[in-house]
Amino acid sequence: MGKHLEEMTCLLYLEGELERARAREVSAHTQECSACRTLLRTLEHESRLLTRAMIEEDEPLPERLAALPGRSGPPLHWIWGAVLGLAATGVYGLYTGYLEPLVGRLDEVGFGGSDVISMLIFQGAFWKGWQSMISLIQILAMVTLAGTGVLLGRKWLRRPSAALVLSSFCALLALPGGAGAAEVRHAQIYTLHKDEVIKNDLYVGAGKVRIDGTVDGDLVAAGESVDVDGHVTGDVIAFTKNLRIAGKVDGSVRVFANTLVLSGAVGRNVTSFSEVFDQDSASQINGGLTAFSNSISLDGKTGRDFLAFANNTTLSGFIGGNMKLRGKALSIGSTAQIQGSAKFSGREPAEVSAQAKLGSPLVFEQYREEPRRWASHHYGFQLIWAAGTLLFGLVFFLVLPEFGREAAGAGQRYGESFGMGLLMLVGVPIAFGIACITLIGIPLGIAAMALWLGMLYCAQLVVGAIVGGWILGAAPAGNAWALTERMLLGVVAIRLVILVPHLGGLAHLAVILWGLGAITLAVYKRFQKETPALPLPAAPAAQPA
Amino acid sequence: MSAPGIREPAEAVQRAQAGDAEAWGEIYRQFAPAIFRFCRRALPTREDAEDATTEIFMKVRGKIGLYDPSRSFSAWLYKVSANHCWDMLRRRKGRQDKETEDVAELPLAHPEPGQLERLIEQSTSEQVRGALERLQPRARMALVLRYYSEMSYEEIAETLKVRRAFVGVVLLRARHELRQALERPGELAAGGTR
Structure with missing residues (x-):
């Protein structure tokens, strides 16, 4: 019996990674050396212990993995480029088409601000009345940013420390204002x-x-x-x-x-x-x-x-x-x-x-209509709106894919959707008027009206999802990206149709009626049904070894 | 690499490649628990594992057309999973850089066979899982690839981007780290996080 075997040699022998001649030597050595035999046996035991420890089902599949994930993002990468491009074009159009001339005109009128934003916000005529509105816009912007951040950084956010920081921040936001109580x-x-x-x-x-x-x-x-x-x-x-x-x-x-x-x-x-x-x-x-x-x-x-x-x-x-x-x-x-x-x-x-x-x-x-100028403004606005709608739709469908799917599904019931849409389009403003007659009803009426306006805006997204489904075929169940892709394509199609003179207006109305009805039906259905348990996989789980 | 104990879903894969969403559902139901467990063993936190599982299946769904049906589907799936998890860990770069140096330089103590035998015999599966969680990412990943996914040394080398001859060293060092963690359960190995 010679020198003891290296642990590495023993491991490679066990794993079948030694050359044949060397393996024979090891085998012969362990016949005679009990210490190396023990080491070999222990290493083997260690391998088995490792495998057993790793394959044991010590925790069940998390609920959120019970649902089938959608298709990955790469096929849609072009959408981001397109949306950002549209948004950039829109912002440029907004600046050159509206802000610059406005600054010029305000200068002419003697409002004198070279910076229109600071003039609107910080100077004389517009100061305090707009303050609350600007705060609201800031809050909305923050909420949108936070929502996008949550979406993109959800991995990070699930960590307890991050969740703690976020919830503290939210709590801070929710705290009532201090000293200046009125x-x-x-x-x-x-x-x-x-x-x-x-x-x-x-x-x-x-x-x-x-x-x-x-x-x-x-x-x-x-x-x-x-x-x-x-x-x-x-x-x-x-x-x-x-x-x-x-x-x-x-x-x-x-x-x-x-x-x-x-x-x-x-x-x-x-x-x-x-x-x-x-x-x-x-x-x-x-x-x-x-x-x-x-x-x-x-x-x-x-x-x-x-x-x-x-x-x-x-x-x-x-x-x-x-x-x-x-x-x-x-x-x-x-x-x-x-x-x-x-x-x-x-x-x-x-x-x-x-x-x-x-x-x-x-x-x-x-004052006269300036067709060419008007047209460029009109299409500029349409572009801005389209870019905004696409961005909003993207966030909406990624955050609430199930609701988007339900609403698109409800929209397939054409008669019901249009009927409900008509009812909502006419009924809500009437209800708003009635609610606002009484002072107590004002907040309720305003809230309902805001919700209604939001639904009006979302109507085209839902119809977009349906129209996109017609073009690309129905989105596979559980595939949020596929649905979003269809929605984006559909919204682009709808916005193009809306641009058509005369017919566009009618089409817009139809989209609003249809989408509004579909959303209402989906909301109604949500309130009706009980929350079902998540379907856990029924088939036996596969595992190695 | 072999994946014993797994019924190869050849027919479902074929249908999934043809765009059948139902078939994809079958594959997901069959493999999701195993892949989640793989990720759970390889990655530091449960949240990481959940995210990775979702991302792996989305990736696999997108790439299903690239899968060669003449090979084992489960082996392919584990390969994709291993690459994904290792990429995730590599993205946490600072820690990784430090570790690479450590692995190359640390001396290996030769174990005393009787002492090692006692340690292994006394250790439970739960203790081993606890110790695994405290290992350096590379050590942990190497052990998972070898003893959970049963990958060959070639496949491990390819995944961890190391020379094939180095795989044995990585595995042995990983075992040493594991033993240390088993001996001193309270200590947190550098790079191990929860």
Whole structure:
């Protein structure tokens, strides 16, 4: 008996990896050497132990693996390129077609911002009213980003530490705002009496809101009518049928109303979306006025620029800055005074009184359809919308593949889908109107309306999935990518059809009816059925050894 | 590589290659538990294993047209799985680089046969699984490829991208690591994560 065998030699011998001659030597050696025999036996035992430990079924197949996974992504890689290309084209189109000219025009009007975004967000006329909307857009963008991140990084996210960080972040987002809590009032009729002072922001929702006292902060009001005869030191933001401001507002006024009557003083700017805008002669706006209205009548004083889109405008008051107006008709009365430049783009030339005092002659631009330009804008918008829809659809169908499949399946029942779609298209806005009559119903109505708008948008995705199925054949069950692929192709087809003049409008309506109905049926079915248990594989599991 | 104990789903594979979704379902049901277990043994966490299993089957479905029916389907499936898991581990690069050096340089202690025999005889399957989880990725993968998938040395060399002559060393070092982990159950081997 010579020297003991190397462990490596023993292992290779056991694994049948030694050359024949060497294997014979090993065999002969182990006949005589008990230590090497023990080592050989132990290594063999170790191999068996390893195999046994590894093939034992110590944990069942996870539930999420019970379902058959879909086909892999590679065949769809081109879609990402196409979608990103479309999105990039859309963004470029948006910038060159809309933002650049807008900046130019706003410059002309005297709004003066070289950076339209910062002007819209941070400067005078648009400041506070848009703040909440911008926050909303930011939140939506964050949610979308987070959703995409979750989708792409779901591996990472399942790790406990990451889940903890994410949930903490969500909890942080969900925490109520701290120090700046405001006064909140709900009532059928709310009155802040003359000698009352609220030293805070006031949020009030009431059938009738009357502010005779002082709000030392912002006033945010929603109701059938809002009257401000008192003093608001901050801004007034109102969503109402009738708003009348006869008192004093130190900040800005942002209004979504049917009728706005302004007879008081506004320290800063006024932004109004209203059917009728009426400024009394006693009224004074220190800042600028931006209005989107059917009819505007200005008798008071506006310290800075006046920018408006309105059918009919009557100007008898004072404008301290420039005027830029687009609409149907403009009448400038004898008492009117415009210190800056004045530009009117309309169907008919403005009627200008000879006594009116204009800083410079009124520039009139005959408003007419510009087919080529309009067409390029139109198709630019279509491109942007199409890119947005494709991106949204991609995320939607990857996040909710089962729902997408169910909705597409429900859409195959054409009669039911169209009927339900018609019911939803007409019924929901009526229900919204009814809900909003009562104050309590407003949040519910708005939520339902938002959901309805979302469904309208998703309608084309569902119809896209069906149309894509016609083109490529039905998607195999459980294959989310195949369904998404069909949806994307279908949406592209639908958007092309929608571009066709005349027929496109009808096709769009049909798509909305059909998709809306299909989604409603799928949602209805989800509520109806009980949650079924996941089907675990019935066949015996294969395993080696 | 052989995969004993597995009924080769030749007919189902043929139908799956022709685009039959049902056949694909049959294949999935037959092999998913084994592939999940393979991934579970090879990868650090259960989540990794779940993801890898899903991705492997999606990959296999996409590549089913490339499968040569004259060869064993299960062997092919394990090969794809091994490559996928090893790629996943390699992507966690820093750890891998460090390990490559370690493997090449660490000396191997010769075991005392009686002591080793006692250790092996006293160890349970559960302890071995626990110890496996604490091994370096390459050691762990090598053991899984050899003793779970029963891959040949050539196939292991190809998967781990090492010379064939080096496979024995990798396996032996892996066994040594495993023994260390069995002897000191509380310690976490470098690179082992849960």
